[in-house]
Amino acid sequence: MRYAIRHFLSAVMLSLLLVSLPLGATQLIDPISESIKQAGVNVNLEPVATGLTAPNWGTSAPGHPDRLFVTDQDGILWAIDLTTGNKVVFADLSVLLVPLGAFGPGSFDERGLLGVVFHPDFQNNGLLYTYTSEPATGTPDFHAPEAAAANHESVITEWQVPNPADQASVVDPISRRVLLQIEQPNFNHNGGAISFGPDHHLYIALGDGGAADDQGVGHSLQGNGQNPANILGNILRIDPLGNNSANSEYGVPADNPFFPGGAGPFGGEAGCADGVCDEIFAWGFRNPFRISFDKETGDLYAADVGQNDIEEVDVVVAGGNYGWRIKEGSFCFDPNGADPGFVTDDASCGPPDLIDPVAQYDHDEGIAIVGGFVYRGNDIPSLRGRYVFGDFTRVFFGNNGRLFFLSKKDIVKTGSIKTSKISEFRLAGPDELGLSLLGFGQDANGELYVLGNMTGVPFGDTGIVLRLARGSESNTDSSATKVHNFITHLRGRSQVPTSVDTRAQGQAIFQLNKDGTALEYTVIVANIENVIGAHIHNAPAGANGPIVLSMVPDTAGFLSDGPFIPNPGVTLNGILAQGTATVDDLVGPLMGMSLDNLVDEILNGNTYVNVHTVENRPGEIRGQIR
Secondary structure, three states, X not given: OHHHHHHHHHHHHHHHOOOOOOOOOOEOOXXXXXXXXXXXXXXXXXXXXXXXXXXXXXXXXXXXXXXXXXEEOOOEEEEXXXXXXXXXXXXXXXXXXXXXXEOEOOOOOOOOEEEEEEOOOHHHHOEEEEEEEEOOOOOOOEOOHHHOOOOEEEEEEEEEOOOOOOOOOOOEEEEEEEEEEEEEOOOOOOOOOEEEOOOOOEEEEOOXXXXXXXXXXXXXXXXHHHOOOOOOOEEEEEEOOOOOOOOOOOEOOOOOOOOOOOOOOOOOHHHHOOOOXXXXXXXXXXXXXEEEXXXXXXXXXXXXXXXXXXXXXXXXXXXXXXXXXXXXXOEEEEOOOOOOOEEEOOOOOOOOOOXXXXXXXXXXXXXXXXXXXXXXXXXXXXXXXXXXXEEOOOOOOOOOOEEEEEOOOOOEEOOEEXXXXXXXXXXXXXXXXXXXXXEEEEOOOOOEEEEEEOOOOOOOOOEEEEEEEEOOOOOEOOOOOEOOEEEEEEEHHHOOOOOOOOOOEEEEEEEEOXXXXXXXXXXXXXXXXXXXXXXXXXXXOXXXXXXXXXXXXHHHOOOOOOOOOOOOOOOEEEEEEEEEEOHHXXXXXXXOOOHHHHHHHHHOOOEEEEEEEOOOOOOOEEEEOO
8 A cells, every 4th residue: 555655646746847836926025914923921041151153953962951962053062061051062073064154264154063863762872963064975875966066965974972871971983873975966955953753763854955946956847845756855754773775874764654665675866766765754845944843742843944935834744745846835936937936826836735834924024944842841831832933033144033932832732733823032131132043952851042143154153052031021030039140232223322333243141140249241242343342331221321340351362451452353253251240340330339239230221231442432332231
């Protein structure tokens, strides 16, 4: 029966070649007119770790509940202690990667270290798996479609930790075993997420091969998303400990939707010869960034990045076709030849079994969805059962990512899948994220983490990990004690009395210790030149005031004998100032007072951070502390 179904599906694939939009279909300029509104309780974003480059995925390891393992796009796998924020290098894979910077040094890229997952039996076998973008070898398991030249290879690799019970034990670099090498015709649309399902099989998200509109060099006539005879544009499912693939390095589960029922051959290109690759679990994706399983129900969620109009959230089922490039979201899509593709007003297109998203939004709200997790933590009870995700940025290089969640909770019940509206988080304190959103993390307890940086590129050290935590309107907790975390976004537009036109921006993060005797601070900046000072000033929004604390980082080679720096540096992308202030460091009107007085001023909205430069000595970027 399975073999008969397989040939029926192959015939369906052939019919897709003939699908086209009806004559007269017109472009939709504003496909979704309803805007995303803020809803739900306020949430805090509590700093956990700084000094990363471009963190894009975070996960836990069995037996290590107090650590979050974070992939940095430049090749570093960090182990972050969630109780202290200390981070150590768990693996350095940077030497394996293609040179990053698709448009030259320091530029945007979608390649790199994109995913990590630990084997469910990690405590016994010490195994983990990574997804990396590596130079093309010429001998992949899957060649780029249409004999296109390879830009790079997506590589799934198994590693081992010698003593998984010991937190000091890290990845053994000589334990490397390559499971799968897939040629990519372009630098973009790599997907990159890997995750173990409840079935202990490994799921791998692959984009459609890049470029645009799923057409051109390296793309099938009908688009890679609708051609399951090649491996791109799909979510794969493999057994990393099996060996029935063509290269014998992994297994193809016999209950995969398109497995040939034991007729063979399996895996590799031979496994695609009958029109459907055996490794495919679900298909019809453009760039699934990211996928994750609900910790409680085992349901698989994918966030599929759209082309020019629609971003979507999908609940993924075995054998499902999610529509790209026939559809973008729930809308019919016209690839439009050599011009940019668009969605249309056509009422239907393609075969009737295409699966529409459970939620979607258009590019009035953002430009690239970033998938997260169904919240299963305990800190924010009202969020439980809701899928948390976001958008990279409203405007490219605007570094103004957004944080969303599905309005409905538990949208998958008793075999039915519901659609949902989308809500935006209310942030306690800052009025925006102030970062390029790059990914999410989930710890062993189901709590979630927001990962981003201030440049949107895999360079510098502006990367940060933030914990999503319950907040409140009053910026105090339920016991009426003062909060201990504050954050401010630094922009040129916040300068007083007139804004400064600058590409520079920053974030200042403050954490007060429990007994109120020390204030830890970190100032992160991007695209700023010739800094001469960074301070906390005492004044409400819209006014200028005196300095009450100077933040001068000796580690950056700055002098600490005054509020201004006589020997400024060059362009900075990273940590400008980091240290701990006590009562002895307060100056101006707060000199001789306790840190409680500074905290009172912060809570009353009477403090701001100002970063001064040679060109803008009164201040180039500024933000009110909240």
